[in-house]
Amino acid sequence: MSLTIYNTLTRRKEEFTQLTEGFVRMYVCGPTVYGHSHLGHGKSYVSFDTIIRYLRYIGYKVTYVQNITDVGHLLGETNEGEDRLIKQGKIEQKHPMQIAEEYTRSYFEDMDALGVQRPDISPRATGHITEQIEIVKQLIEKGFAYEVNGSVYFAVSKDKEYGILSGRNTDEAESGTRVDVKSEKRHPNDFALWKRAEPEHIMQWTSPWGLGFPGWHVECSAMSMKYLGETFDIHGGGLDNQFPHHECEIAQSECLTGKPFVKYWIHNNLITVNGQKMSKSLGNFTLLKDLYKKYNPLVIRFFILQSHYRSTLDFSEEALQGAKSGYEKLLNTVRQIRDVLSFEYRDLNQFKTQNPNPETILLTKFKSDFLDAMNDDFNTAQAIALLFDLGREVNVGLSKNELSIETLNAVDNLFSELGGQVLGIIPSNVDTQSGEGNQTADLMQIIVDVRAEVRSQKLWSLSDKIRDGLQKIGITLEDKKDGTKWKRQQ
Numbered sequence: 012m013s014l015t016i017y018n019t020l021t022r023r024k025e026e027f028t029q030l031t032e033g034f035v036r037m038y039v040c041g042p043t044v045y046g047h048s049h050l051g052h053g054k055s056y057v058s059f060d061t062i063i064r065y066l067r068y069i070g071y072k073v074t075y076v077q078n079i080t081d082v083g084h085l086l087g088e089t090n091e092g093e094d095r096l097i098k099q100g101k102i103e104q105k106h107p108m109q110i111a112e113e114y115t116r117s118y119f120e121d122m123d124a125l126g127v128q129r130p131d132i133s134p135r136a137t138g139h140i141t142e143q144i145e146i147v148k149q150l151i152e153k154g155f156a157y158e159v160n161g162s163v164y165f166a167v168s169k170d171k172e173y174g175i176l177s178g179r180n181t182d183e184a185e186s187g188t189r190v191d192v193k194s195e196k197r198h199p200n201d202f203a204l205w206k207r208a209e210p211e212h213i214m215q216w217t218s219p220w221g222l223g224f225p226g227w228h229v230e231c232s233a234m235s236m237k238y239l240g241e242t243f244d245i246h247g248g249g250l251d252n253q254f255p256h257h258e259c260e261i262a263q264s265e266c267l268t269g270k271p272f273v274k275y276w277i278h279n280n281l282i283t284v285n286g287q288k289m290s291k292s293l294g295n296f297t298l299l300k301d302l303y304k305k306y307n308p309l310v311i312r313f314f315i316l317q318s319h320y321r322s323t324l325d326f327s328e329e330a331l332q333g334a335k336s337g338y339e340k341l342l343n344t345v346r347q348i349r350d351v352l353s354f355e356y357r358d359l360n361q362f363k364t365q366n367p368n369p370e371t372i373l374l375t376k377f378k379s380d381f382l383d384a385m386n387d388d389f390n391t392a393q394a395i396a397l398l399f400d401l402g403r404e405v406n407v408g409l410s411k412n413e414l415s416i417e418t419l420n421a422v423d424n425l426f427s428e429l430g431g432q433v434l435g436i437i438p439s440n441v442d443t444q445s446g447e448g449n450q451t452a453d454l455m456q457i458i459v460d461v462r463a464e465v466r467s468q469k470l471w472s473l474s475d476k477i478r479d480g481l482q483k484i485g486i487t488l489e490d491k492k493d494g495t496k497w498k499r500q501q
């Protein structure tokens with residue numbers, strides 16, 4: 012089964028073909044950096060990270076660009092209010108660029124914890140003002156944009172294709188819009204490419220139309236085309252950006268170049284709280300930093316990937332608790348396998364076989380099912396369910412002592428490849444990254460050392476008391492020539 016992707020542009024799943032064979036050029040709208048990231052950001056960037064990890068895993072050379080919006084994203088549904096960074100700067104009594112710097116750092120910190128790999132390029136909107144001005148100039152020259160009092164607007168009526176992504180046509184959108192008699196726009200749906208700056212507006216640049224700042228939509232066209240070319244493979248973003256942001260990106264880019272802008276549009280669905288979108292403006296958001304105080308960030312990643320990226324994911328403490336216990340169960344299976352591989356059979360040559368045994372053949376089938384799930388529009392929910400199926404089979408095999416060392420190694424490799432490299436939920440070092448596990452290992456080392464001391468003083472009953480006590484809570488000690496090893500009972 013080859014990779015199929017649901018393309019919002021055509022509203023159906025399509026077989027994935029690249030513009031240049033073997034290479035994928037991909038852009039995802041990044042955060043507006045005026046606050047710490049909440050769970051909604053986590054869902055979006057974990058979903059796209061997993062898509063990119065998978066594309067790389069199946070052999071594509073991916074160039075991934077994700078911008079940082081540090082100017083021009085205004086408040087309000089129609090993006091006509093105050094600049095978000097300037098407003099936050101007033102609240103914190105800081106320069107907007109300081110706000111941008113601090114929250115950009117915070118964003119990457121939070122994403123690193125979630126195992127989100129960094130983009131290849133993270134361009135800042137304020138670092139690409141020249142490119143944005145150039146696009147605006149050319150759009151005026153080509154007759155798609157007009158200037159009024161130092162601001163420039165895109166004339167939506169000039170673009171016959173406007174509405175192609177969202178399915179909204181301009182007449183339909185207009186009927187629900189109150190026409191502001193004072194508006195300088197020729198049509199209510201026209202959008203700003205460049206805005207005149209009032210004297211008190213801190214972020215402003217010189218342009219052919221006077222002092223001003225770029226509109227939000229134009230930055231993504233400027234930065235994506237600069238680094239990925241005028242036509243590229245995939246553009247991603249949150250479903251809430253489909254209209255107007257992405258519709259406007261298509262309009263201005265295609266009118267500028269006369270070429271198709273993007274081949275596949277991928278939209279990630281939202282986190283909801285009691286059925287309502289989680290967002291900063293609605294005030295019903297939970298910060299990732301707050302969740303990290305209670306949960307291993309990889310539990311949150313697991314929670315996100317348990318649903319398909321195009322589905323909404325309803326957040327509640329109970330749902331997250333459920334994800335936590337599911338995740339621990341999966342991780343425990345991996346721990347057991349690695350414990351066995353590192354301690355129990357290490358010296359037992361009789362477990363070594365040369366030919367693939369039946370279990371290994373089952374693993375080939377398992378892997379192809381996993382790839383089918385991911386090839387079906389990145390169905391991570393199904394992929395995780397398959398990891399649990401594998402875990403169940405391994406647990407049964409371990410309890411009956413039926414698995415060879417080759418099989419266990421092959422299973423471990425599969426968990427590392429599919430659960431680690433692709434889904435990013437199984438760390439390469441389970442004990443050191445699961446938080447609780449790391450402490451357990453350290454505690455066990457202390458106990459083992461104390462018991463060795465007790466034994467050297469021939470205090471046998473005390474030594475047995477330690478061993479028996481651990482046995483009761485599920486940990487077995489094995490005294491070997493080179494020291495004492497511990498393992499969890501199955």
Ligand SMILES: [Zn+2]
Pocket residue numbers: 039040041231248256
């Ligand atoms: Zn964007």
